[in-house]
Amino acid sequence: MxxxxxxxxxxxxxxxxxxxxxxxxxxxxxxxxxxxxxxxxxxxxxxxxxxxxxxxxxxxxxxxxxxxxxxxxxxxxxxxxxxxxxxxxxxxxxxxxxxxxxxxxxxxxxxxxxxxxxxxxxxxxxxxxxxxxxxxxxxxxxxxxxxxxxxxxxxxxxxxxxxxxxxxxxxxxxxxxxxxxxxxxxxxxxxxxxxxxxxxxxxxIHPDGWLPRKEGANKKTLAFFIGADYPPNVEAVGYIVDHLADCCPEMDFLIAGGCCSPFSNAPCKPNVRLLGRVRHKQKIKLLAEADIAINPMFTGAGVNLKTLEYLSAGIPLFSTHCGVRGLELIDKKHYIHAEKKDFASKLNHHAGDHILLRKVAARGQNFVNEHYxxxxxxxxxxxxxxxxxx
Structure with a gap:
């Protein structure tokens, strides 16, 4: 060899x-x-x-x-x-x-x-x-x-x-x-x-590495974000904690990964939970239990791996253009597009549209599993x- x-x-x-x-x-x-x-x-x-x-x-x-x-x-x-x-x-x-x-x-x-x-x-x-x-x-x-x-x-x-x-x-x-x-x-x-x-x-991604989705298991819509302790991820967590949590009070936000570390001493908000670093098996379980995935990325380069994982796991994704960079995804076909100015309003408007989200999640999953x-x-x-x- x-x-x-x-x-x-x-x-x-x-x-x-x-x-x-x-x-x-x-x-x-x-x-x-x-x-x-x-x-x-x-x-x-x-x-x-x-x-x-x-x-x-x-x-x-x-x-x-x-x-x-x-x-x-x-x-x-x-x-x-x-x-x-x-x-x-x-x-x-x-x-x-x-x-x-x-x-x-x-x-x-x-x-x-x-x-x-x-x-x-x-x-x-x-x-x-x-x-x-x-x-x-x-x-x-x-x-x-x-x-x-x-x-x-x-x-x-x-x-x-x-x-x-x-x-x-x-x-x-x-x-x-x-x-x-x-x-x-x-x-x-x-x-x-x-x-x-x-x-x-x-x-x-590995298309066969996910657990079956558990839809309807949460009392309130559970939005999930995961990321390493890396500046663009930390910026995204700051936006979730300081903006989305207040503008979307009827939703719960679950954040995992090293990106939680800078916020460990921040005041707690009732609809935000910071898990910190999680093991692989726990991450797979969280991806199955979340109702939606969010990816409010505003800086970065390359292809965002968490985007591929969210989609391959079959979760409806709300993301900025930066968060889906390089993947040729189509708004409302593979994911829901939202930017800093309208991310909260897009969440509030579409998070309860289960028919749309199921269709978007299925098309996004098929696209990613076929090409990536x-x-x-x-x-x-x-x-x-x-x-x-x-």
Whole structure:
């Protein structure tokens, strides 16, 4: 079997729960049916190790070393913030870190090197100096996303460096996977690269991974939102708590995931419940019990994985355009479109129209399950990777 080495600035999890870990795990679990796959991931803690998922799929989770603490001290900033966690990864590449040592030991036996983001590009000192193919399997247009959501002034001073890293990766990669046609166009235009080497690899789902829906089980309409502790998700939770909860008093709002953390000390509202992080089995149960899903996203890039999960699970979805970006969904056919100015009124008007919502949910579920299964996505990716290897 040909060997794939994958570099990423965060580890996966089993079972995966957040959007990033879902994409990271399922793509390479499926590719490991055809290739020998090694993930090389940077952990957030001091414990690492080698984890075997199958005979052809493993992950080296590299622990933080002393250079990490030195960079945090030099930056004089809290490393737990989203922006600086990424900046630290780019700075680490300048030092002889544990991650760099692992890469150098695994590199010689690999047939292709895949980058999951531009933030670790400088670890790959062999790029364009060898004959091994390089692939950029993008989760987002990272520069465009950073330009949208990085708020800290000092962090924004690194935006030119993010631009250069992603531009170099897109231009030097033999193959780029983009999550949507929109981002494919943006990559080509922003970095002046031949669009023919950019192929689509959207986020996906397992259509058979859901429980049967429990309609009519709640006294009041139960609206569900789930998300990781990630700035666009936190922004959405703030909007739910500060606006939707007050404007839709006859509805209950259930919020799960790391996005609850910034609101743990906020005053409680009678129709809002914050669950915090939930296990995979609990998430599946919540998706079956909710009456509707809401996705009031106002910033972000790539394809929103929670949107795919909501629809595949058969839940009627209310979402902004940003929340369904890149999926070619049609308002009132696959979901109910709502924006910040009218989200509450759309909820109040349509949440009780059960006939409409059943039809919308069924069409949305059929559309997503047909076009966005991980197995079909990875089958197309394999075809493109094979062109580089054979």
């Amino acid at each position: 040909k060997k794939i080495l994958v570099l990423n600035h965060f580890p996966t999890a089993l079972p995966p729960t957040s959007g990033g870990t879902l994409r990271y795990f399922h793509i390479y679990e499926n590719l490991s049916r055809f290739y020998d796959v090694t993930l090389l991931s940077q952990t957030f803690g001091n414990k690492g190790g080698l984890f075997h998922y199958s005979s052809s799929f493993r992950e080296y989770k590299v622990a933080k070393d002393h250079f990490y603490n030195k960079i945090v001290q030099d930056l004089q900033h809290n490393e737990l913030t989203y922006e600086f966690a990424l900046i630290i990864q780019t700075e680490l590449a300048k030092h002889p870190t544990l991650f760099k040592n692992h890469f150098k030991s695994l590199y010689p036996s690999s047939d292709v090197v895949i980058h999951e983001s531009p933030f670790l590009l400088n670890y790959d000192s062999y790029i364009r100096k060898d004959h091994k193919p390089r692939v950029y399997n993008s989760h987002n247009h990272e520069f465009m996303l950073a330009e949208q959501i990085w708020k800290n002034k000092e962090a924004r001073s690194y935006l030119p460096a993010v631009f250069d890293l992603e531009k170099n990766l897109v231009n030097n990669a033999d193959l780029v996977f983009s999550t949507s046609a929109i981002e494919k166009k943006l990559f080509a235009a922003k970095y002046n690269v031949d669009p023919s080497k950019i192929k689509l690899a959207p986020n996906g 299964s991980w197995r079909s996505i990875v089958h197309r990716m394999k075809g493109e990777i094979d062109k580089l290897l054979f």
